[in-house]
Amino acid sequence: MQWTLVVPVKPLARAKSRLSDTADDGVRPGLALAFALDTVAAALACPAVADVAVVTDDARAGRELAALGAAVVRDEPRGGLNAALAHGSAAVRAARPGTPVAALNADLPALRPAELARVLAAAGKFTRAFLPDAAGIGTTLLTAAPGTELSPAFGPDSRLRHRASGAVELSLGAVDSVRQDVDTGGDLRTALALGVGPRTAAVAARLLIAGQ
Ligand SMILES: Nc1nc2c(ncn2[C@@H]2O[C@H](COP(=O)(O)OP(=O)(O)OP(=O)(O)O)[C@@H](O)[C@H]2O)c(=O)[nH]1
Numbered sequence: 001m002q003w004t005l006v007v008p009v010k011p012l013a014r015a016k017s018r019l020s021d022t023a024d025d026g027v028r029p030g031l032a033l034a035f036a037l038d039t040v041a042a043a044l045a046c047p048a049v050a051d052v053a054v055v056t057d058d059a060r061a062g063r064e065l066a067a068l069g070a071a072v073v074r075d076e077p078r079g080g081l082n083a084a085l086a087h088g089s090a091a092v093r094a095a096r097p098g099t100p101v102a103a104l105n106a107d108l109p110a111l112r113p114a115e116l117a118r119v120l121a122a123a124g125k126f127t128r129a130f131l132p133d134a135a136g137i138g139t140t141l142l143t144a145a146p147g148t149e150l151s152p153a154f155g156p157d158s159r160l161r162h163r164a165s166g167a168v169e170l171s172l173g174a175v176d177s178v179r180q181d182v183d184t185g186g187d188l189r190t191a192l193a194l195g196v197g198p199r200t201a202a203v204a205a206r207l208l209i210a211g212q
């Protein structure tokens, strides 16, 4: 089964505010972009992924993600994360009605293609499924089989909300790279220990050199 991924990217100037103690205002947009580029590059390298649609209003993110091979959908609703995902999945389904769709957060800089393939293979057995984040509170991936609405409920306590929505919670071992989202400085250190992609590694090295 080959999936279309929908990846939301917030305007970089406003992204990753919870990392403000780790990366200052001058660095954070570039760090958020590096996360998104490493996430999308790993997703495009996954054999289970046919294509990636990024939903963003950010011109620089759109340009650099398109250069990797992603399609870019404008965040027309401007109604926050779930509205962006519903809009992106509707755009994908309009073009390819029979495709299975997965929403994937753009803050997974340690993402490994083989681990994503295992998660998608497990998700493919269900009409809707999701993967809880490493903290066990949120969600990093939500899937919908062909003909099924994504019905995203990301945000605070999204693990509980996706469970309550009837999506099946995936409990797989050895998929840490798909679960390790980066919201805080501690998350960034954990992701660096797992091994991040080259763009995040470069920005993180500059942060360390600057002593931040
Ligand atoms: N297109 C779009 N993407 C969003 C929006 N809000 C969040 N996202 C994306 O959704 C994913 C998960 O968001 P968060 O982890 O909350 O990221 P964030 O909002 O940058 O982080 P904080 O500012 O620390 O809350 C990331 O890929 C964000 O870029 C939105 O309004 N539109």
Ligand SMILES: C=C(OP(=O)(O)O)C(=O)O
Residues within 6 Å of the ligand: 081, 105, 133, 137, 138, 139, 140, 153, 154, 155, 156, 158, 159, 181, 182, 183
């Ligand atoms: C939006 C989410 O991500 P985060 O916890 O990274 O804000 C979520 O987990 O639903």
